[in-house]
Amino acid sequence: MLKCSSTTMRSCSAKWGAALFSENKKQMRRLLQNTNGQILLVSQIVTRHVGSSNASGDAVHRTKKELRKPHQQATNTISREDKFGAKYCMGLVEKYDYENYLSTLLLPKELRPSAFALRAFNVEVSRSVGAQVTEPQIAKMRLKFWYDSIDKCFETDANKSYVKDQPVLRELKRTVGSSKLNKLYLRRMVTARERPPNQAFETMRDLEDYADQTCASLLHLLVQLSGVQDMQVDHAASHLGKAQGITMLLRAIPHAGRQQAVSVPLEVLVRHGVSQERILRSDREDKGVEECIFEVASLANTHLKLTRQLLPQMPRLVRKIFLPAVATDGYLERLRRAHFLLTHPSCVKRDSLLPARLFWKTIFNKY
Template sequence: MRRLVGNWNCRLLFNDKSGQEIIRHAGVRQQTTSSSDAKEKKPVEADNNGYGAKHCMSLVEKYDHENYLCTLLLPRELRRAAFALRAFNVEVSRSVSGNKLEPQIAKLRLKFWHDSIDKCFEDESQRSYVEDQPVLRELKHTVGSRKLNKVYLRRLVTARERPPNQSFETIRELEEYAEQAFSSLLLLLLEVGGVRDLQVDHAASHLGKAQGIATMLRAIPLAGRQQAACVPLEVLVRHGVSQERILRSKSDDKGVEECIFEVASAANNHLQLARQLDDKVSNKVRKIFLTAVATDGYLERLRRANFLLTHQSCLGRDSLLPARLFWKSLFNRF
């Protein structure tokens, strides 16, 4: 059964007729031009047996399961590039995670990914280690077939340069971090889909902030004392709560409840602002914004648990998420 599921997942990236040939130029819109000025673009060669594409897909499935489900529901022509971008984001995030990771090692890892972005934008004739790294190979394929903004890719790396033990001073600072680490990825996915619209970018910015804040709240019980809680110091001071109390998160601690409520409310406000722009986005963009469903689900579970981060419903996976994602996708909602 596991093999059957794996084969079915791989078919989402491959042609229906052959499981050995990857869809080339996925997502590149066909353009009809006159024979006088039409120029053929050199195709980006796929790797042998599509190992890079399958590796990216498996990486996202293992470390970013909710976004893995969302990506499966994207149009076929966007899926391979989306998995490449999400796999790159997973690798960057993993570079700074670990119980006993030395800060200097984390910096070296981030520098590697930062320098690799420039390598992916180099000419095809220049050979480098990118060809030997499956995620970078897929990222280079995406860069070669799409028009991506290098700034957004760099922001995914520079956002993680923040020391894990450094607390956020204000809600605004927390939102700025979430925008760099999460909104940037959504903006890249919009570029993959060929979407260029200021209103849509505005919605992506709000949705990324909501997703980022919710994700950091979920990480508090899992990370423990390995990193500072994402609750800003201005919120802690306002309610007279220490970070130690946030980490303990007792059910009868009303001060902690108020702090988590304030941070979760900031995430929910950005989510609602993104959804208010629903009439400004196309059906393709709505599928890219399906991450809002998982974010909304977590915030609702947190609300029902009286903002107790360690409540069982807030720690595990949402068993109803696949059904809700499919339902929202079916009706082109987010």
């Protein structure tokens, strides 16, 4: 009979035990497979049956976990709702306001969700007036809804109303709760769009006021998000809002219907002897139309230059908020090269170089 040392015996015993454990593991996996196709691991079964001494401790531990489950599920639900609302606002701005979407992406991370919430609210309000031509009553009801929702977002118990069910309002409520925003600017964004679509601007001052109430109000809110309080910053935001608003009205003329009034003020049309029909036709050889568009575009360019003259006095964060000036300047330059023909392909299609120019301006802290 062969004699084995104690070391050899321990090695043989370990190998035999490992082989037996592996074989038992395979068998237990086959035996413990349930009807749903789920397999209980051997390690879990062993842990559950380690000993009677630990059974009570495990039961208490599992009870604590079960007590924490409802709270964890509620927290996860809230976080999913917040993420959905933020993504919804981003998608809305990307689809309907692509240039400002690119500018907002370059804002600091802490300001981005709130900025997208404000821009999404602006998009929803502007979309509400799209039915004014065919269904003016429906457009009024939509605007009334958004106007009343502003007060709901400023209420402390807004979660009990319909605000929590609307992703844009839910994000706006969160933004209002985390920042001190002026309710007046939000209201102006809504009331300015109550203007009938067939009502023309009489003077250039009326055109400036409309641009100030829509675009400049949004810029003032974005400045308030940053926490900057400066008269020069507010002055620059007002000029940039007017420049951006007037430019957007010019860009909308080729897409306007026959029942809509042209955004060129009546005093400009009378001065050059041009009708609204000639503006809509936008004939390349019509010098009167060119002069009218030139005069309106020059007003927008003047406000843009005044904004850029204040650049040295602007804080670094505010310069990023004013990045929409890049897109405004790009369109006015393309319009100038096209001899103020609104239907020129370069003025109608999307600017493919805008992302690069925005990034370039960000590197040098300009707008």
